[in-house]
Amino acid sequence: xxxxxxxxxxxxxxxxxxxxxxxxxxxxxxxxxxxxFRNEAAFGDPTPALREFLHSQHVxxxxxxxxxxxxxxxxxxxxxKRAWIHWSQRHKLILWSGGTAALANSRRITDLTKxxxxxxxxxxxxxxxxxxxxxxxxLSDCATRGIKYQVRSE
Amino acid sequence: MAEFQHMDDTKVTPPITTVKxxxxxxxxxxxxxxxxxxxxxxxxxxxxxxxxxxRKQANFTTFEIEAVTVxxxxxxxxxxxxxxxxxxxxxxxxxxVTLPDSKTNEGLLARLFIAEVPSPEESGYTLEDAKTSMFWxxxxxxxxxxxxxxxxxxxGVTTMQDVIRxxxxxxGFSGYPTLINRIQSMIDDxxxxxxxxxxxxxxxxxxxxxxxxxxxxxxxxxDPSTKGLFWWRTAGxxxxxxxAVLYMTKLKNTFYTRK
Numbered sequence: 423x424x425x426x427x428x429x430x431x432x433x434x435x436x437x438x439x440x441x442x443x444x445x446x447x448x449x450x451x452x453x454x455x456x457x458x459f460r461n462e463a464a465f466g467d468p469t470p471a472l473r474e475f476l477h478s479q480h481v482x483x484x485x486x487x488x489x490x491x492x493x494x495x496x497x498x499x500x501x502x503k504r505a506w507i508h509w510s511q512r513h514k515l516i517l518w519s520g521g522t523a524a525l526a527n528s529r530r531i532t533d534l535t536k537x538x539x540x541x542x543x544x545x546x547x548x549x550x551x552x553x554x555x556x557x558x559x560x561l562s563d564c565a566t567r568g569i570k571y572q573v574r575s576e
Numbered sequence: 577m578a579e580f581q582h583m584d585d586t587k588v589t590p591p592i593t594t595v596k597x598x599x600x601x602x603x604x605x606x607x608x609x610x611x612x613x614x615x616x617x618x619x620x621x622x623x624x625x626x627x628x629x630x631r632k633q634a635n636f637t638t639f640e641i642e643a644v645t646v647x648x649x650x651x652x653x654x655x656x657x658x659x660x661x662x663x664x665x666x667x668x669x670x671x672x673v674t675l676p677d678s679k680t681n682e683g684l685l686a687r688l689f690i691a692e693v694p695s696p697e698e699s700g701y702t703l704e705d706a707k708t709s710m711f712w713x714x715x716x717x718x719x720x721x722x723x724x725x726x727x728x729x730x731x732g733v734t735t736m737q738d739v740i741r742x743x744x745x746x747x748g749f750s751g752y753p754t755l756i757n758r759i760q761s762m763i764d765d766x767x768x769x770x771x772x773x774x775x776x777x778x779x780x781x782x783x784x785x786x787x788x789x790x791x792x793x794x795x796x797x798x799d800p801s802t803k804g805l806f807w808w809r810t811a812g813x814x815x816x817x818x819x820a821v822l823y824m825t826k827l828k829n830t831f832y833t834r835k
Contacts, residue, residue, distance in 0.1 A: 454812055464699030495812055502700065502811055502825055517810060519828055520699030527762045529694055529828070530747070530810045547729035547807055547816050549692070550747040556814050 456567060457496040459505045464520030468492060468507070469573060471525050475516075476575035478526035483575045492518065493560065493568040506560050508568070515560060532557070578606045578613055578653050578662040583638075591666035592651065594643045594773025599626075601774055603638045604653055604662065612637050613653040613661045622647035623667050643669040643773060672771045673785050675763075676792070678753040681736045685792035686785075688740060688749065689713060690766050691759050692808075693788075694828050696780035703783050705827040710791040712831050715805045718797060727819055728806040807832040 459465035472490055481488060489510040496503045507516040507525070517530040530550060532538070537550060538557050545551050580588040583601050594600050604615055612630050615637060617623045621644060628639045641651065646669050653662040676683035689710040694701055720730035720739045729745040730738070740749050748759030755763070770781040791797075799805055801823055807816040808831045815822075820832035 497811060497825060499825070502828055504812060504828060519694055521697045521701070523695050523697035524765075526758075527695065527765060529692065529698075530813075531758065542815060542818060545814075545816050546744070547727060548744045549808055549816075550810065550813075551744055552813050 454495045455498050456563075457494040457503055459492060459494040459503075459518075459520070460569065462494075462503065462520065464503070465494070465505060465518070468518065469571060471518075472507075472571060472573040473576040475525035476573065478524065479512075481575040485575065487572040487574045488512075490571045490573060491564040491568040492571070493564045506564075508561060508564050515557065578604055578610060580604055580651065580653070580662060580665060588665060590663075591668050592641070593668045593670060593779070594623075594641065595670050595771050595778070596643050596646055596672055598643050598771065598773030600641045600643075601638070602641065603636050605636045607661065610661060611655070613655055615639050615651070615653050617641060617649050617651050617667060619647075619649055621645060622649040622669055625651075641667060643667075645669065646671045673767070673782060673789070675767065675785075676789070682789075682792045684737060684740055684752065685714060685717065686788045687752075687755070687763055688717075688746060689788040689791065690763050690785065691748065691755075692746070692829065693784075695766065696784050697777065698828070701827065703780075703787060706784060707787045707791065709827045709829055710788055711797060712800065712805055712826065713808060713829075714791055714794070714797050715799050716808060716831070719799065719804050719806050723804075727817060801833045803833040803835070805831050805833055 460467070476488060491508045491510070492505050494503065494505040503520060505518040507518050509516060513534040515532040515534060516525055517528045518525060519529070532550070532552055534557060537552060538554050539545055539551050540554055542553055545553065581603050582588060583603060588602065592600065604613065606612055612632065612635065615625050615628060617625050623641050623643050626640050626642050628637060630637050649667040649669070651665045651667050652660055655661050675686050678684065678687070692713060693706050693709045717736060717739050720728050721733060721736055724730045724733045729742045733739050733742065737752065740746055741752050743750055748756035766781060766785065769775050769777050770785045772778055803821070805823060807820055808829045809816055811825045811828045811830045816832060819835055821835050823831040823833045825831075
């Protein structure tokens with residue numbers, strides 16, 4: 423995990439408190455709010471799961487550390503929590519639903535080079551294609567409040 | 577008294593339920609000052625003890641039970657006088673759970689449910705919600721077949737396989753019965769856990785697979801909505817079209833009806 427000076431951590435905590443207090447204006451669904459996966463028993467520290475995931479993706483241990491950014495969302499209506507993991511080097515968004523399931527078996531691994539369409543009209547009923555606006559929003563949320571990790575394969 | 581334990585030192589709670597073809601790893605800890613007992617399973621036609629390893633210095637025995645055929649057997653530990661030194665434990669051997677042929681609608685639906693419904697290891701999972709999700713997914717597929725339209729990616733379909741193989745509709749299924757590697761290995765992992773008597777996750781996975789089979793095999797399903805379920809999406813990933821109205825989010829998938 424990237425280490426931050428105490429002042430930055432404090433600023434991050436303040437920002438998080440604000441985010442938790444108000445629904446996100448441009449979240450994944452209108453009613454989604456932010457949540458900090460690190461404080462959730464079902465989520466917690468993702469590092470071991472990321473290491474195992476890299477191994478499953480045949481990323482050799484000798485390869486440079488891979489960059490991940492994780493951002494959590496919570497539905498305000500269904501108390502459903504999820505986090506999206508952006509894997510920069512492979513241009514993927516991995517759905518992390520918490521629990522002990524291996525990330526390799528995530529129900530959704532969005533390939534940002536193939537599974538993104540221009541507009542909602544282009545989704546044409548698909549269960550898994552996402553719009554460019556949606557993908558941009560997740561990446562933007564990651565940039566502003568996501569937690570960043572550098573991880574090597576196990 | 578001696579005690580049967582799992583390899584993680586937890587006490588074996590009777591009965592031991594396993595699967596035909598599986599091997600369970602166990603150990604036996606003798607009571608204080610007792611010699612290492614003889615371990616056996618009878619009848620051997622149902623299950624047998626293999627790979628007995630006596631750790632004389634540490635004074636315990638490791639062994640495996642190989643499930644041979646469906647039935648019930650008894651695991652015992654006896655001393656030199658053939659008296660039981662541990663409470664006998666029933667060993668129940670169940671048949672393997674398998675998916676229907678991939679060419680059938682039942683096989684197609686069961687694979688789709690396993691791929692699209694969160695597994696028992698994901699947070700918030702309940703078997704009841706998994707069954708409801710599978711049921712609603714089947715309703716979506718049936719509705720798309722009954723009312724072909726490009727609005728839900730089923731223009732021109734005449735079979736259930738057409739619906740599920742439609743381009744970009746269900747991840748990994750457009751080349752069915754060949755699935756993309758990631759989806760195929762997810763299904764393989766699920767079946768492997770459901771059939772591994774030595775895996776502590778087995779009973780939950782078995783129930784998950786049984787639910788998929790039950791709903792795939794149902795003769796008919798009734799749409800729970802008034803306007804018809806036609807889509808589902810990963811929760812939080814946006815609407816499938818401006819023609820859709822959110823019906824309900826169930827186990828991390830959001831289902832939509834027509835306006």
